[in-house]
């Protein structure tokens with residue numbers, strides 16, 4: 047299975063010129079190091095405002111980088127009177143291939159719950175967008191030993207999605223779902239769990255997924271939270287870690303591609 051290295055740019059960079067510099071450096075780096083990156087899917091998730099600019103560069107300069115959005119409307123899969131929202135259909139029409147949903151920052155700041163995420167997932171699937179579902183426990187839950195209970199609750203979105211037979215065909219289930227485990231206390235902090243801890247959590251996630259549908263045993267499970275070039279190799283060594291979701295280190299092409307190379311060996 048090829049690894050997945052996904053860059054979540056979050057609310058960065060601030061200017062179109064900085065976005066262009068970053069995506070140009072990424073395209074040039076991927077092209078120059080294509081042999082060293084053959085075993086890795088590389089994906090970037092710019093700010094909504096910059097998706098079109100990045101899509102244009104990726105389409106005209108490099109087919110080797112997939113494009114994701116950081117959010118998608120829960121209110122409609124297509125169009126409607128929803129000021130400020132962006133639909134899965136609009137994103138798919140633009141050339142976006144994946145949608146990150148359930149990121150802890152959106153759960154925290156926008157109160158995204160399982161009902162909301164089920165709608166986002168259903169709308170994405172209806173338009174053929176792959177879904178990267180983010181799950182992860184808070185520091186308080188980690189300290190209290192509640193990690194697996196929290197993750198089990200967050201994963202029920204997948205079970206509910208599968209029950210909606212019209213949205214979950216076998217091909218979609220097998221090829222368009224990714225889970226990203228991101229312990230909230232490791233995001234942006236420089237703190238990381240041990241590879242052994244992440245490996246055990248990923249085993250639990252995979253067992254839960256398989257209990258929903260046997261096909262999901264192969265669903266890629268990524269790790270996210272302070273991944274850097276210095277620690278990427280350690281995470282890449284675990285067979286349970288199928289890639290990473292990278293924030294800060296994705297904002298410089300060389301550090302992001304160093305992480306991708308670590309997952310391409």
Ligand SMILES: O=C[C@H](O)COP(=O)(O)O
Pocket residue numbers: 054149228232233234235270271272273291292293294295
């Ligand atoms: O989506 C990315 C994760 O939130 C990790 O962010 P980070 O690499 O800055 O800790």
